[in-house]
Amino acid sequence: MSTSTTVDQRSIGELLLDADYQARKLLLDVDGADAAAMLRTWGEVVQAAGDLWSSLPSTPYVSPLDGATMQRLETMSQAQHRAQLARDWPGDGPPDERLLGMAENLQRAAELAAGPGRRVTPRSPAAYDDLDAARMRVMHTLYVGAHAVGVAVHQHVNEVRATVSRHASDRETRDIPRGQDAATRLAAFEQLAGGFVGNRFSHVMAGEHYTPPTGTGRLHQALVSWDIQAHRTLAVTPSAPNLHLAAGTQAMIATASTAILDAAATAGRVNGEDYQHRLAPALAANQQSWAKAANRWGTLSSRGERADPALVHAANEVRAAVHEIAFDHTRWATPDVMAGRIDLAEAAATVQQAMIAGAELACVHRDIAEREPDLTGSARTIAAWSREAGIDDEIALISPGDVYANRAVKLPDLIRQALVADAEQLIDVSEATMAVAGALADVSRRESAPAPGRPQCRSEERDPVRIPAPGRPPTASR
Amino acid sequence: MTTPPLLPHDTQETIAAIARLLHHAADRTACQAATEGSRSELHVLGLGMHVAAAEAALLVPADLDPYWPQPTQADPLELLRIAERLARAVPVNDETAGFSQVVVSLTDLLREAGS
Numbered sequence: 136m137s138t139s140t141t142v143d144q145r146s147i148g149e150l151l152l153d154a155d156y157q158a159r160k161l162l163l164d165v166d167g168a169d170a171a172a173m174l175r176t177w178g179e180v181v182q183a184a185g186d187l188w189s190s191l192p193s194t195p196y197v198s199p200l201d202g203a204t205m206q207r208l209e210t211m212s213q214a215q216h217r218a219q220l221a222r223d224w225p226g227d228g229p230p231d232e233r234l235l236g237m238a239e240n241l242q243r244a245a246e247l248a249a250g251p252g253r254r255v256t257p258r259s260p261a262a263y264d265d266l267d268a269a270r271m272r273v274m275h276t277l278y279v280g281a282h283a284v285g286v287a288v289h290q291h292v293n294e295v296r297a298t299v300s301r302h303a304s305d306r307e308t309r310d311i312p313r314g315q316d317a318a319t320r321l322a323a324f325e326q327l328a329g330g331f332v333g334n335r336f337s338h339v340m341a342g343e344h345y346t347p348p349t350g351t352g353r354l355h356q357a358l359v360s361w362d363i364q365a366h367r368t369l370a371v372t373p374s375a376p377n378l379h380l381a382a383g384t385q386a387m388i389a390t391a392s393t394a395i396l397d398a399a400a401t402a403g404r405v406n407g408e409d410y411q412h413r414l415a416p417a418l419a420a421n422q423q424s425w426a427k428a429a430n431r432w433g434t435l436s437s438r439g440e441r442a443d444p445a446l447v448h449a450a451n452e453v454r455a456a457v458h459e460i461a462f463d464h465t466r467w468a469t470p471d472v473m474a475g476r477i478d479l480a481e482a483a484a485t486v487q488q489a490m491i492a493g494a495e496l497a498c499v500h501r502d503i504a505e506r507e508p509d510l511t512g513s514a515r516t517i518a519a520w521s522r523e524a525g526i527d528d529e530i531a532l533i534s535p536g537d538v539y540a541n542r543a544v545k546l547p548d549l550i551r552q553a554l555v556a557d558a559e560q561l562i563d564v565s566e567a568t569m570a571v572a573g574a575l576a577d578v579s580r581r582e583s584a585p586a587p588g589r590p591q592c593r594s595e596e597r598d599p600v601r602i603p604a605p606g607r608p609p610t611a612s613r
Numbered sequence: 614m615t616t617p618p619l620l621p622h623d624t625q626e627t628i629a630a631i632a633r634l635l636h637h638a639a640d641r642t643a644c645q646a647a648t649e650g651s652r653s654e655l656h657v658l659g660l661g662m663h664v665a666a667a668e669a670a671l672l673v674p675a676d677l678d679p680y681w682p683q684p685t686q687a688d689p690l691e692l693l694r695i696a697e698r699l700a701r702a703v704p705v706n707d708e709t710a711g712f713s714q715v716v717v718s719l720t721d722l723l724r725e726a727g728s
Contacts, residue, residue, distance in 0.1 A: 422651040438678035
């Protein structure tokens with residue numbers, strides 16, 4: 136039975152944050168052509184915000200005026216709606232999907248706030264602060280949203296002014312007074328909402344309840360998603376930009392693994408000796424090999440090739456997950472800070488799985504370098520590498536036109552062999568890292584866990600690989 | 614005096630230039646990170662630039678090159694700053710839908726790289 140659900144699973148805080156973010160984003164991408172659709176939809180945003188406001192538990196306000204602000208805003212929005220109906224502008228038509236998304240977020244938050252078991256009376260100062268922050272978030276969303284709609288309406292009026300001639304008829308110029316009226320109403324709305332926000336936004340938002348990242352759920356999910364996406368993308372589009380991003384992300388995963396394991400070793404969740412003498416050197420070699428592969432594929436990227444958007448998204452999520460648990464501003468977090476966020480033994484197990492997946496991905500790299508018939512690369516890079524190897528462009532079958540335009544050309548055998556040799560070394564190093572990760576499993580999982588499964592390359596072409604002895608740096612075996 | 618509006622082709626070339634700057638900023642950061650060692654935070658920053666370069670490259674038409682020529686500047690922070698300055702000239706319209714993400718990434722990277 137499927138366990139998937141179509142119900143929005145986000146919390147009230149997440150919905151409000153998203154609505155506020157959407158409002159800010161709206162401000163970046165708004166123009167006069169959006170005015171009619173935005174005016175049609177704005178009322179729904181205000182109504183949903185009002186519903187949410189009235190669903191939140193009451194708090195003793197500092198100023199009684201604050202409690203009435205939302206009612207006044209709702210009244211203003213209803214008046215504007217009536218005026219729009221009377222003027223028959225903007226009339227029927229498609230809604231603005233972005234504002235509709237904001238309204239849906241606010242409406243869903245209202246449903247959650249009014250749902251069963253939610254009618255509780257907050258008693259602690261922290262709960263009051265969180266409620267104040269929720270109201271501030273709603274008001275800030277309306278403040279920024281009203282400004283965005285106002286900008287669109289102003290631009291629409293200016294565009295109409297610029298296009299109509301001096302002797303235009305009333306029918307042609309009627310959008311000007313209608314737009315000006317809407318802009319005036321929106322300006323009043325914005326000022327009222329802005330008065331509530333004032334200069335208190337950052338102060339009030341400081342009281343917002345924030346659940347710090349706990350557990351390795353996001354990191355684990357990000358690494359699993361990355362592994363799946365990397366395999367999917369490389370199976371369908373084994374191009375240089377995709378291989379570049381895949382290798383670069385693997386190098387970053389190795390770096391992050393080192394930082395997390397270092398913290399785990401300091402906290403005693405991983406054997407310090409094992410980490411220092413076996414894991415750290417293996418991960419360093421692993422990181423360097425992936426970085427070298429990334430550099431190779433990066434220089435082979437040619438003008439018409441782009442990375443897969445899904446792969447870009449997955450890489451971004453891995454980086455964000457690492458940032459969330461392992462960084463303190465722009466530096467690695469101290470082991471104490473990291474231990475406060477996650478169970479380091481659990482994180483070590485997650486890292487171990489990433490090492491296993493990395494070894495398998497190295498096999499995929501080798502398979503692509505060796506067997507992918509349509510693999511292409513930048514003509515300039517291939518020409519430069521061929522010249523370094525003592526082969527001129529004619530023998531390498533690269534035309535001057537290709538080099539000039541830096542077109543994608545088929546990889547010559549010589550380059551392909553060099554890439555395969557690099558990938559072979561990458562496999563050796565990745566397997567060595569995976570082998571020493573066995574020690575990690577013994578420490579982080581107290582119960583007897585089975586040895587990690589060895590990834591398998593495609594059976595027909597995989598030669599036996601010599602695994603370096605523990606404690607020795609991994610070396611190429613062929 | 615106002616800045617003359619960019620033509621569509623100028624806009625595409627501007628975004629391609631931003632992609633090139635980010636691509637090479639990522640390369641330069643990776644080189645610096647390799648010098649500092651496998652535990653350097655710069656590896657994480659470099660991947661951020663790489664992802665932002667890929668995001669920008671996705672907005673560039675196939676006939677424009679988002680990787681070459683290499684910019685003359687070598688300092689990643691300077692390359693980021695130039696990219697951010699160029700991004701200010703990119704108009705908000707249907708043709709540049711999705712560019713907001715690049716702007717946000719650029720701002721985040723500048724804060725991360727500059728601190």
